[in-house]
Amino acid sequence: MKRREFIIQSGTVLTAAALISTFSGLPTHAEAAQAGKPTRRPDPNAFAQPIMKAIAWGVNAPSPHNTQSWKFAILGDLTMLLYVDEQVLLPATDPPSRQIHLGAGCFIETLALAATTMGYETTVEMFPEGYESDQDFGRKPVAHLALRESTATPDPLATYITVRQTNRQVYSGPRITLSEFAELTRLAGRGHAEVVFKHESLDPFLAMFYEGLDVESRTFRTNEETRKLFRFTEQQMAEKGNGLSLGQMGYSGIMKAIVTRAVNYGDPKKWHSVRSIDASMKKMKKGIDSTKGIVFWITPTNTYLDWVQTGRDYARFALALTSQDLYAHPYNQAIQEYDEMKPLRDRLNEIMQIxxxxxxxxxxRIGRGQVPFYSYRRQTFNIKDSKTSKLTQQP
Ligand SMILES: Cc1cc2nc3c(=O)[nH]c(=O)nc-3n(C[C@H](O)[C@H](O)[C@H](O)COP(=O)(O)O)c2cc1C
Known part of the structure; x- marks a missing residue:
């Protein structure tokens, strides 16, 4: 693929078409390329403009349901605005879009870490135009990001940006110790939220993981939201570049083929059947029961800033886990803000004295495991023209 260069002056409109031709088909992750798999992530080396290079790194960040709800306005070679993409929210499982904003924080931190390997430090100004209500989602920026040349050494966490993966499989080996956790927090560095670790008396929490997933799976609209974001073939995954898949859920080989057939590539009737949900819960329970430690992020308030800053914390911690050959599997169901989850949410808050x-x-949940399926990223993102506020639509 021909190397493309983008020299974008301040205020220039960057069309989605430009991004499409650049984001597509580039070999990125060495493993994926070597295995002859389709390219799954954008290649930062395909960009000359530092801010575009940094974005191409940033999109490796984790996001809820792999939504990648990120929208950019490029202001110059070194500056940009980040928005959440209001067209890509999770209204059923994430009614306030809190987790979507954690995902924005993950993007910011991943970009900033990557920038240190490019010889830049990143100044992040949060909510530069204010942020009052959900009316501002996608309209007002979450952050203004500015790269500045720096002689500081690259952040070691950046090494793990393309290697970090969510792992929903069964974990093996011993429980994570307090000293291992202390090392993880040291590596992640001081953050915004309080981080709480549990490695003993896990049973009540594991029961809540199970119950939370059970509620999500048996509530039609939340299970339907996941179905719509599920990709069954490699072609679907490559085309959409977002969402979840059986591979990401820990299925492989013959089991993956059997389950794909059982739910008939996401046929609503099969997907929502008691039989499918029971089978999925049985599989997920094995993972839950293999938990080797649990980590919570807790904030004293619940503001937009808390959401984004905690996302930044999580991105760093997840990379610290990767550096120690450990994995994370978020289990956020019990903290989600929809009515059916309220009894469980209240119980968890009570146990945690929140x-x-x-x-x-x-x-x-954290632990050691086998290398999981490598998730895709979108090849196009909506670009917001900061001059006219007109959105360039993703095709
Ligand atoms: C804020 C946030 C919440 C998440 N919640 C869950 C969750 O409840 N359950 C889960 O299995 N994965 C969860 N994830 C993991 C994402 O699904 C995952 O990051 C995404 O699919 C991309 O895959 P990767 O992390 O392997 O790159 C969450 C991620 C983020 C950033």
């Missing part, structure tokens, strides 16, 4: 306006922002 009192309004405190909020558990993120919960993960």
């Amino acid at each position: 009192v309004n306006p405190q909020k558990i922002q993120m919960v993960i």
